[in-house]
Structure formats: C-alpha cells, structure tokens
Amino acid sequence: MKVLVTGAAGFIGQKLVSALIADPLYTDITITDIILPKTPRSPEEKPVTAVLSNLATQADREMLVTKDLDVIFILHGIMSGMAEKNFESGMMVNFDSTRGLLECARKRRWHESRNKLFIGAQVVPGIKVVFASSLAVFGGTLPDEVTERTMPTPSTSYGMQKMLCEYLINDYSRRGYIDGRTLRFPTVVVRPGAPSGAASSFVSGIIREPLNNLPSVLPVSRDMSLWVSSPRTVVSNILHAVNVPAEQLGEMRQINLPGITVTVKEMLEALGAVGGEERVELVKEQKDETVQRIVGSWPARFRIERAMDLGFVGDGGFAQVVKEYIEDEGILV
Structure with missing residues (x-):
C-alpha cells in the first residue's frame, strides 16, 4: 500500500514510520512535517520519501494527497497546552489543516474517479484515514x-478541535468520501526527549527525567488518576486500525483505545520498583493550577469492550511500561 504520514517528525510519527518500514504490507511511504522528518533506516530498501511541508497551505496539501494513496495517517498537531495558550494556531493546525486534508481526499476521489464510486447500491470506500484524536474530547462531569457513546464535552480548545475533526471524519466516511478511523489516544508515556507543549508532558517527565538522573517537577496532586498507554502499544493499535473492516465500525468511527488507569502515586511507585527509590526522590512537587485543571478534566476510566472486540490491544501494567522505556532507550538502572 502507498501511505502518507503527517506529523512524521514527532515521537509517535517516527515510531510509526519504523513500524511501516518493517511491515511488508506497506510498499511506498511518504512522511511529512513542518520540519523535515528523519527517515529511519530501511533495510528492506522500501521507498521512503521525506517532504518538508506546511499543511496550513492548500498547495502543500494538494501536493501530498495524491489519487493513488491508500492510507493517510494524520498525526500532526499542536499539543494541548500550546493549543490552549494560542487559540488561532490551534485552530489552524489541529482543525483547519485536517479539514483541508480531508477535502483533498474527497476531491481527488470525486473529481478524478466519479464514475467509479458506486458498485450497485454500495458506495466504494475512499482513502483510508487514520486520525489521531485524544481523550481530551471529554471533559466536565x-x-x-x-464509552464511545459518552457525549464529548471538551474542557479545552485542543479537545474541541479534535472533536470537530471527529465529526468530519464520521460524516465524510458516511458519504463514502473517505474510510475513516478515529483513534482516541490515552496519554502516551513514556516519551523520550525534551518536554513537549502538552499539558500532560509531566506524565512522561516524572519517569523520564529521574531515569536519566535529572530532577523533574510534578505540577499536579499525587492522587490524580490518568488513562495512559505505552508508545509500543499505541503504534501497534495505529497499524491495526488500518485492517479493521469498515462494516465493523459502522457510522461511529471513533474508538477509545485501551489504556491503564493509574494514579500519579502509583506511577512513582512503579518508578521506584523498577529504577530505585533514589530516582523517585528527584521528583519535586510544584503545583500548577492550569495543568491541574486541564489534565484533571480528562477521564481516567474507560469501557473498552468495543476496542477489544475490534482486535485492539492494551498494556500489561505500568511497571511494564517503565521497563519498555528503559529497554527502548538503553538506560542502565
């Protein structure tokens, strides 16, 4: 299959591209971001094309969405904290550019292949679109x-922008313009590298920094519960989404991905058990009411029967998540 990955310079984007290269199903891979994404080594010598683009511009979107695409993985975006601080940028990147990509997919399909859209009374599905949404579409009481039937009532602009994209993907799929799959990500932990602009950045920071013998700030209360998943599991679920038959999704294309409910206290206990109690002592509490409000508005407990019935997978526990990070990053403990 020929695929496009947006947001490919990001952490999950890079891990997804590596997984696509290793999967024989994917034969032609285009990766793009606002900075030129790195191309992971391809021992299979698959064609991987890295493109510098600004998806806020129509010309770049039209260049990337070609009529021979089989799958678009939409991973780009401005994270929760930054989207809350800068409404205009959040709307442009998280909503407008996504809507533009969906429109390109629709127009490519209807303008260039209009006479091939129907077989009998059945609409032939369009390009598969796997969209990275978030548990932040939920908020309030x-x-x-x-569950997927719970009304989204986002408490942040980021959640609102993701929710708008979800509605578009549902309707574009209903009309046969695309074949969409919306994945509501848990908080992904542990992310390597520098802290991000996400309000939930501390969730990785209180594990990552201590394991690298660096201090870390905890801006929320230790009894806060979170819904989290490991990078390995999230990437596995992104790939699985492509293979879920459209008829099993129906008109509700949203899927709440499996995760783990864990308190901050339990996360630190897992850090101590795996990495040693001296690492836990590097975490210092420094309350940030804005972070507490944003992250505290997200749900921490989900019913995931639908996701499991569709073949998605979960993690084995938070201690295992920490061990996977240590293994992936080659950290000595």
Whole structure:
C-alpha cells in the first residue's frame, strides 16, 4: 500500500514510520512535517520519501494527497497546552489543516474517479484515514466509565478541535468520501526527549527525567488518576486500525483505545520498583493550577469492550511500561 504520514517528525510519527518500514504490507511511504522528518533506516530498501511541508497551505496539501494513496495517517498537531495558550494556531493546525486534508481526499476521489464510486447500491470506500484524536474530547462531569457513546464535552480548545475533526471524519466516511478511523489516544508515556507543549508532558517527565538522573517537577496532586498507554502499544493499535473492516465500525468511527488507569502515586511507585527509590526522590512537587485543571478534566476510566472486540490491544501494567522505556532507550538502572 502507498501511505502518507503527517506529523512524521514527532515521537509517535517516527515510531510509526519504523513500524511501516518493517511491515511488508506497506510498499511506498511518504512522511511529512513542518520540519523535515528523519527517515529511519530501511533495510528492506522500501521507498521512503521525506517532504518538508506546511499543511496550513492548500498547495502543500494538494501536493501530498495524491489519487493513488491508500492510507493517510494524520498525526500532526499542536499539543494541548500550546493549543490552549494560542487559540488561532490551534485552530489552524489541529482543525483547519485536517479539514483541508480531508477535502483533498474527497476531491481527488470525486473529481478524478466519479464514475467509479458506486458498485450497485454500495458506495466504494475512499482513502483510508487514520486520525489521531485524544481523550481530551471529554471533559466536565463524566460517568464513572467513559464509552464511545459518552457525549464529548471538551474542557479545552485542543479537545474541541479534535472533536470537530471527529465529526468530519464520521460524516465524510458516511458519504463514502473517505474510510475513516478515529483513534482516541490515552496519554502516551513514556516519551523520550525534551518536554513537549502538552499539558500532560509531566506524565512522561516524572519517569523520564529521574531515569536519566535529572530532577523533574510534578505540577499536579499525587492522587490524580490518568488513562495512559505505552508508545509500543499505541503504534501497534495505529497499524491495526488500518485492517479493521469498515462494516465493523459502522457510522461511529471513533474508538477509545485501551489504556491503564493509574494514579500519579502509583506511577512513582512503579518508578521506584523498577529504577530505585533514589530516582523517585528527584521528583519535586510544584503545583500548577492550569495543568491541574486541564489534565484533571480528562477521564481516567474507560469501557473498552468495543476496542477489544475490534482486535485492539492494551498494556500489561505500568511497571511494564517503565521497563519498555528503559529497554527502548538503553538506560542502565
């Protein structure tokens, strides 16, 4: 299959590209971002094309969305904290550019192949689109456990922007313009590298920095519960989404991905058990009311029967998540 990955310079984007290269199903891979994404080594010598682009511009979107694409993985975006600080940028990157990509996919399909759209009374699905959404579409007063039927009531602009994209993907899929799959990511932990602009950046920071013998700030209370998943599991679920039959999704294209409910206290206990108690002592509490409000508005408990029935997978526990990070990054403990 020929695929396009947006946001490919990001952490999850790079891991996804490596997984695509290793998968024989994918034969032609284009990766793009606002900075030129690195091209992971391809021992299979697959064609991997890295493109510098600004998806806020129509010309770049039209260049990338070609009529022979089989799958678009939409991973780009401005993270929660930055989208809250800069409404205009959040709308442009998280909503407008995504809508523009969907329109390119629709127009390519309907303008260039209009006479081939129907077989009998059946609409032939368009390009598969796997969209990275977020648990941040939920907020406010929530039930004890969230399902796909729970009404999204985002408490942040970031969540609102993701929710708007979800509605577009549902309707574009219903009309046959695309074959969409919306994945609501848990908080992905542990992310390597520098802290991001996400309000939830501390969730990785309180594990990553201590394991690298660096101090870290905890801006929320230790009893806060979070819904989290490891990078390995999230990438595996992104790939699996491509293979889920459209008829099993129906008109509700949103899927709440499996995760782990864990408190900050339990995360630190896992850090101590795996990395040693001296690492936990590097975490210092420094309350940030804005971070507490944003992250505290997200649900921490989900019903995931639908995702599991569709073949998505979960993690084995938070201690295992920490061990995977240590293994992936080659950290000595």
